[in-house]
Amino acid sequence: MHNDTRKKITDFLFIGTPWQDLTIYDLVIILGNDYYKENALTIKKLLDNEKITNTTKIIITGNKGTINENIRETEAEIIFKHLLELGLDLDCILEKNATNIKENLLYVKDIIKDFTNYQKILIIGKSFIGRRVLMTLDNLNYPLEKINFYGLEVNIKKDNWYTIQESKKRIMEELIRIANYTLKGDLKMEENI
Numbered sequence: 001m002h003n004d005t006r007k008k009i010t011d012f013l014f015i016g017t018p019w020q021d022l023t024i025y026d027l028v029i030i031l032g033n034d035y036y037k038e039n040a041l042t043i044k045k046l047l048d049n050e051k052i053t054n055t056t057k058i059i060i061t062g063n064k065g066t067i068n069e070n071i072r073e074t075e076a077e078i079i080f081k082h083l084l085e086l087g088l089d090l091d092c093i094l095e096k097n098a099t100n101i102k103e104n105l106l107y108v109k110d111i112i113k114d115f116t117n118y119q120k121i122l123i124i125g126k127s128f129i130g131r132r133v134l135m136t137l138d139n140l141n142y143p144l145e146k147i148n149f150y151g152l153e154v155n156i157k158k159d160n161w162y163t164i165q166e167s168k169k170r171i172m173e174e175l176i177r178i179a180n181y182t183l184k185g186d187l188k189m190e191e192n193i
Contacts, residue, residue: 013174014158015130024052025149027118031104031125031133032062032075033155036091037181040082042124042152047088051122054090058112061095061104101129101136102186115143127151127158128171132178135187 028046030039046052047073062075073081074096083090093111099192121143125133130149137144156174161167181187 003074009162010158010177012057013131013171014151015134015149017129017148019150021148022046022122022150023120024050025052025120025122025148026056027112027121028052028056028058028109029050029104029121029123030058030060030062030076030079031101031123031129032060032079033100033126033152034075035077035152036078037082038152038154039079039124040086042150043083044086044088046122047090056091057093057110057118058069058090058092061098062093063097063099087164094130101125101132101182102140105133105136105140105142109140110143115146116149118146122149123147123149124151125151126156127153128174132174132181132187135138135178135182135189139186146166158177 022153032193035138060076060079064074076096077092080092080094095107095111123133133149137147156170161171178187182189
């Protein structure tokens with residue numbers, strides 16, 4: 001893949017807020033994914049670095065997804081168990097029905113109803129879905145000015161996704177998802193995201 005094309009794809013998809021630029025959050029939303037332990041460790045790191053407190057509301061959202069049908073518990077339940085294993089007793093709400101990003105964010109919106117009570121919101125998910133998350137947030141009329149997205153890099157990383165065939169495949173599938181959801185009307189293209 002040509003370096004310029006690779007950079008453009010990387011810059012388009014991997015748009016999360018770097019760790020050093022994170023602030024203090026009163027609401028954290030974890031989008032269901034199979035980085036179970038990494039999600040919990042990120043919450044611990046946020047707490048240890050005083051970016052959240054014991055009173056920060058945390059919503060963990062996720063059913064089994066479409067690729068995890070063989071697991072018995074939901075992604076939300078598994079991530080929550082990892083938080084408990086780390087000794088974290090936090091104000092968590094588990095949303096256990098969502099199977100994709102749109103549902104994650106729709107169901108969270110049903111839980112929260114009014115975002116005016118929150119100053120800063122952090123959304124955590126896989127790093128390469130950042131663009132789709134922000135486009136979905138925009139389409140669902142979330143208060144984008146209050147939101148940061150923090151991307152977890154485990155298997156697919158910003159600096160080497162193009163060197164591993166499976167990672168390259170997942171990145172190309174993400175581009176296709178964005179195109180398909182945009183054509184379907186689930187995402188909108190705006191200048192501000």
